[in-house]
Amino acid sequence: MAPDDLQRYHRRDLLRLAGLAAGAAALPVACRTTTSTADAPHLSDPATETVAATTATQPEGRVARAGTSRVVLVKTDDRVAGTRKALDLLQPDGISGKTVFLKPNYNTGDPAPAATDTALLEALIQELQNAKAGQISLGDRSGMAETRQAMQTKGVFKLAERYGVNAIVFDELKAEDWQYFPAEGTHWSKGFAFARPVLNAGAVVNTCCLKTHRFGGHFTLSLKNSVGMAAKYVPGDSYNYMNELHSSPHQRLMIAELNQAYKPALVLLDGVEALVNGGPEAGTKVKSGVILAGTDRVAVDVVAIGILRSFGTTEAISRGSVWQLEQIRRAVELGLGASNQEQIEIVSADSASRIMADQIRKYIVA
Template identity: 50%
Template sequence: MPAGNRSKVYVIKTDDRAKGVNLLLKYFSLDALSGKRVAIKANFNSADPFPASTHLDTLSAIIDALKDNAAGIVMPERSGMGITRVVLREMGVTDLAKKQGFDIVILDELKSGDWIKENPEGSHWARGFLFPRVFKEADAIVQTCCLKTHRFGGNFTMSLKNSVGMVAKYDPDDGYNYMGELHSSKYQRLMIAEINTAYKSAFVIMDGIKAFSNGGPEAGKLIEPGIMIGSVDRVAIDATGVAVLRSFGTTPEISGGSVFQLEQIKRAADLGIGARGYNDMEIIPVNKDAEDICSGIEKELRREVQAKT
């Protein structure tokens, strides 16, 4: 792939979330969001503190930046380990929405007409999945995700896995349990990738100031990479996150082989969601302190290229 077409992944070494978000967002075209309705997907799967959930400072900084451009901001959410409305209240999101003037949509409370059936070609979902109309009708979708492992079959939960919180748990017409299907399937990681065909990202911000290197999604071994990462490409940003976890020591499911052969990432790449390998990516340090980290990420991602030569 020509260098100019590579998916750029920006990495900043920082423990200041507002500074990190603002510096990363300089690399994305926020002017393109002017006058548009923007939907943001955060990670509030449970009422457990960061890195189990999106840090409120990260969400606040992103909302502040969007407010200068977007005509309106909505945050649809569905928690997997708790009642969504309660989780958002306990995590301070409800108060933040009132303070910063953005809307919250509780996906669990949507009716039949609020969903659109998605069934991508070659899907491993038995009957497709339901995707919210509120995301489909947004002019742009942005995402902020955490950096962590997932012990319930996803293996890791970053940008691609965060998209699971967009899908209906139950069909409001017949009660079909989509999450029951997902979590009981041997194709779970492929199905996670397939959800991502339903939308495109304006950009993704990953908060890796702290992370879980095993366990997850709500608790695990805490590590402190001290970084934030930004990209338009969900595959590239997840591959970068996996490389970071490997540098700290992580689970056997994540550690072995090429990053781009891990099922979530490979399936997403095969579906055209993002980069297909290291040669499709460019890792860019935003500040000098991130240079060594980026070198380590590149070294890990190059393993597959070196194995083929």
């Protein structure tokens, strides 16, 4: 077998195996950083995983113990290679044999980090198909652009045709393609409507960018990327849900609240470049050089905020504990993910990634 074929064979097998993305022993201080070995044994029996996690001979980074969420950190300037490596390390579960909805970030059609990089998206689709995913759909609703135009600019429809992916423009959905969620227990005055193609999928993959948000969100990571799954208008319903969101003093709480509608099987965050000020479509850009992957959207966002803080970012993001930032605090209250730094394990596979993980650890303490 050729080396490239062998590498893809191993990668495909890794993605098919049982996910080890959530779970690891509680950490004594801040978050624990582990280094994964490329030739670590594969485990597919959950019972075996539980036992193996307690043995001294089990390689670190492959098995997570109960109670923590693993966030893979890959230090890289190559989005495609970084995506493949992150998924190799994470081994996400819940993909094989299931229909998948893939949510990119097309707030506009601008280059990354303003919007999802097309080469990264293609690599992610390839990996999902290698993992024996069923039918893949992808879609979005732009906030600052015309959605179809943004997706055309990014080459999404051509990419979808090449791989047999169903591309959906949420603005063009019919009324019956939206599901209403009630206002009770939220800061939404009339509740919100969520796209049924997302809700009907067997697995949801959220791929987002690393950036700030100057229109009240403060930061736009995986929690904020979910806003594109919610309606601005539902046909036959004149209410502007996005106008309410962006004019509300509770915007950041509302962002977390609409995330109750679904649970991701995978979050992939492109931090090869970041907007540390301004955003979401333009601002101060830095070469942050990282890809993150996990299944816990709160844990991924917390680590991503740590990276923003390490490069110097807005006062709104920098002040106080990361756990008291409103998006994060409300998501924790709603049980959407990790509730403190001791529940996050950062997994890396090389010295450069480990050094970066160690550097950001101080930024995510309570």
